Amino acid sequence: MGSRTSSKTKHPTTSTGFEYTFPAIRGIQAGREFYVSMCPLRLIPKMFMFDEEGLPPEVRAQRVLNKGRLPALTRYLLDNPGDYVFSALTASIDGDLRFSGVSDEGAGMRIGQIHIPMDARFLINDGQHRRAAIEVALQENPDLGDETIAVVFFHDTGLARCQQMFADLNRHAVRPSRSIGVLYDHRDDLAQLTKLLALKSPVFKGCVEMEQSTLSSRSRRLFTLSAIYSGTQALLQGLEVNKTEASDLAQAYWEAVDQTIPEWELVRDRSLCAPDVRRDFLHSHSLALHALGRVGNSLLRESTAPARWQPTVSRLMDVDWGRSNADWSGRAILGGRVSKSHQNLALTTNYLRLRLGLPLSPEEQQTEEAFSRRGDA
Structure with missing residues (x-):
């Protein structure tokens, strides 16, 4: 689960000196490292902000939030607290994230913790409607906050890369009949x-x-x-x-x-x-x-x-x-x-x-x- 810890001197990460720490698994796609972690639902609205609605499409990394989809998603979550399924969020991190494995070799190199500066910017590449539904649902049922959702973290390398990730993630999505x-x-x-x-x-x-x-x-x-x-x-x-x-x-x-x-x-x-x-x-x-x-x-x-x-x-x-x-x-x-x-x-x-x-x-x-x-x- 996520926690806040002081950064050690040999690993300066932010100007504030504080960071989020998540247990994670490290992987490689297209030569780039990415990390899979579990995030408590209560942190999702705080970490993943959505403030791009006023920007023109060419300088956004996401489509505009369709608020009409939220009531159905929110009711699904609230009406099925013991039987809902939310797929993973995909996010890019604009900050100096670092990974520390449990060992320096073998399988332990892929399992460990990611450390993310608290002033880093989180951008959702896929799942902003799930994130918004979680925020609304938590207002009605705060007990959901202790549950978790999988998050796939990538390092943010700029607007063009984030836009391409969005396009790639949705390119082959097919709605079931x-x-x-x-x-x-x-x-x-x-x-x-x-x-x-x-x-x-x-x-x-x-x-x-x-x-x-x-x-x-x-x-x-x-x-x-x-x-x-x-x-x-x-x-x-x-x-x-x-x-x-x-x-x-x-x-x-x-x-x-x-x-x-x-x-x-x-x-x-x-x-x-x-x-x-x-x-x-x-x-x-x-x-x-x-x-x-x-x-x-x-x-x-x-x-x-x-x-x-x-x-x-x-x-x-x-x-x-x-x-x-x-x-x-x-x-x-x-x-x-x-x-x-x-x-x-x-x-x-x-x-x-x-x-x-x-x-x-x-x-x-x-x-x-x-x-x-x-x-x-």
């Missing part, structure tokens, strides 16, 4: 429910791509896990039901929808190929599932009893889901491709509501009228 995020999420009740639907429901079993959020033209899957998640999330939005009731409602609703779309059953029976269905019809796309979820939510808000909403759902049999249907042009399909924009989702939902004889809200009516005026122009 939403489907695999749902698949591996064991905290989110809706993710758990979605996985059960995908693996056990007669509607989806064997037809779901569990890892990718987009399907290749040759994929034999009909749906993606992320699409089922979005549709089910819209279906259950705001309903005051427990986990078992939510699972039963979702299962019943998607089975009712399945009864109105014969192509889904034909794919399960291998009478039709999934790529052909996805190419010729709209109903297996994420946009359609999301819109179906929204429509179902309106019905379930009126009554969760299947006998009340199933007759309305059965009217979906009259919907022409074929992509050749001119009604979808501009509403769900733009330039020959299915569009998942917020506007197209709203218009697709409106279309289904109207076909089922359901009323539109004032906002939905405005959206529909604007679409109609655009078509008349």
Whole structure:
């Protein structure tokens, strides 16, 4: 852990004569020494300052802090004090840091302590949002301060090097697909429910791509896990039901929808190929599932009893889901491709509501009228 010690005379490090000392492991990358240490969370806001927001991009070593990301990160840390994971921070040190190994040869040369002047400047190359979230979380739960986070320290050799480090650290970063995020999420009740639907429901079993959020033209899957998640999330939005009731409602609703779309059953029976269905019809796309979820939510808000909403759902049999249907042009399909924009989702939902004889809200009516005026122009 970090500590403050007086510098010895033979190792003058700062004008103040005081320094931070951290246990560390020394390594080499690209011929440069770097050090890995553990830092108490309570020291992170004090050591790693962020004061570059007013500078133009060309003279900054980091992107501007996106404060919109902080609430989610902070809540994650506070809501999971016994089960959170924060990856290492990467920082450059503008100061005369030094390393003292436990021995002068062998493995002991790589294990020891780093001594950092207290007036040295710490610059985060990767992890400034984690650092900011830690600062906010500590205000609400100071007990987190005794926990630690790994920090990788590099020696600061100038702005150009720090900017290059930022570029290199983020160059090959790939955000995981939403489907695999749902698949591996064991905290989110809706993710758990979605996985059960995908693996056990007669509607989806064997037809779901569990890892990718987009399907290749040759994929034999009909749906993606992320699409089922979005549709089910819209279906259950705001309903005051427990986990078992939510699972039963979702299962019943998607089975009712399945009864109105014969192509889904034909794919399960291998009478039709999934790529052909996805190419010729709209109903297996994420946009359609999301819109179906929204429509179902309106019905379930009126009554969760299947006998009340199933007759309305059965009217979906009259919907022409074929992509050749001119009604979808501009509403769900733009330039020959299915569009998942917020506007197209709203218009697709409106279309289904109207076909089922359901009323539109004032906002939905405005959206529909604007679409109609655009078509008349």
